[in-house]
Each structure stands twice: as structure tokens, then as C-alpha cells.
Amino acid sequence: MERSLVLVKPDGVQRGLVGEVVARLERRGLRLVAAKFLAVSQELAETHYAIHKGKPFYEGLIAYITSAPVMAMVWEGPNAVAAIRQTMGATRPTEAAPGSLRHDFALEVGRNLTHASDSAENGEKEVALWFKPEELVDWTREVDRWVFEK
Ligand code: DAT
Ligand code: MG
Helix, strand or coil, X not given: CEEEEEEECHHHHHCCXXXXXXXXXXXXXXXXXXXXXXXXXXXXXXHHCHHHCCCCCHXXXXXXXXXXXXXXXXXXXXXXXXXXHHHHCCCCHHHCCCCCHHHHHCCCHHHCCEEECCCHHHHHHHHHHHCCHHHCCCCCCCCHHHHCCC
């Protein structure tokens, strides 16, 4: 089962959109594995966004993600990475598909509401960076067999 880190970034928290993000992922059929509300340290932000170091938007990105609390979650399901990124929409909100979160609730790339892992491999790495193993809940839902084929 694929797993993805999902963050509701500071703009999403400030705008009261945590519930909207959770609702959409729940309705999609994805299963919540872990969640915590936290202020992101400089160190965590730099490790999480290490791949973007040196890019022109890097400093602003670190300032943004550390500016106010975030809701960090782990969601899982078949093809969870692709499903979640589709629900989020493209990085630039003006390129995000209508009906996606970034289309429906954002305008600017620097205030694009959410983060989601971009591959199953990075999903595992990001989950390990943001959560301790004991914070991940291994559970089955009664409805799983009606959402997951296998
Ligand atoms: P995503 O968050 O869709 O995975 P990404 O990994 O390419 O996108 O970039 C991480 C974040 O960095 C993105 O959510 C917003 C910011 N960002 C990316 N490209 C940017 C750009 N050209 N200008 C400003 N911010 C950018
Ligand atoms: Mg990314």
C-alpha cells in the first residue's frame, strides 16, 4: 500500500482549510495513518525541502513553511501518491485542474496550500522524516473492501 506525506501548509491552516483537505482525502477513499499539528523548525524545513536548495524561491519557501503551524498527515491507499497529487492539483494554482484543491482555494505558487509526496519512494522518506514509527497507526476500516479492490 502506497503512502504519502500530506501537509496543510501555513496558509491552509490560517484560512481554516484543514477540514476541507481532510474531507477531500477521506471522500477519495484514502486511509489516514497519522496526523499531528506542529510548528515546523528551520532544520525540518531545510531537510524537507533540501532538493530545492539553491533555487530562487528556496528562501521564500523556507520562510513560508516555518511562518505558522502546519497540519502534517500520512495517508495511504492504492496509487496514493498519484491520487493525492491529483486531488491537490498542479504546483501552480492557475495550472491546477478545476475541482482540485489548489484550483479551488489558491492563486499563487508561493501560497499553494498543501504538500504531497511526489513518488512512493519519497513518500516513505518523507513519512520517516516527519513521523516516528510509533506515530503511524496500522488499522483496517470496515469500508476498506468497498474501496480497495485487494
Ligand atoms: P509540489 O509542492 O507541487 O510538489 P515542488 O516540489 O516542485 O512542487 O515545489 C515545492 C514548493 O516550492 C511548491 O509547492 C511551491 C514552491 N515552488 C515551486 N516552484 C516554484 C516557483 N517557480 N516559484 C515559487 N515557488 C515555487
Ligand atoms: Mg514536491
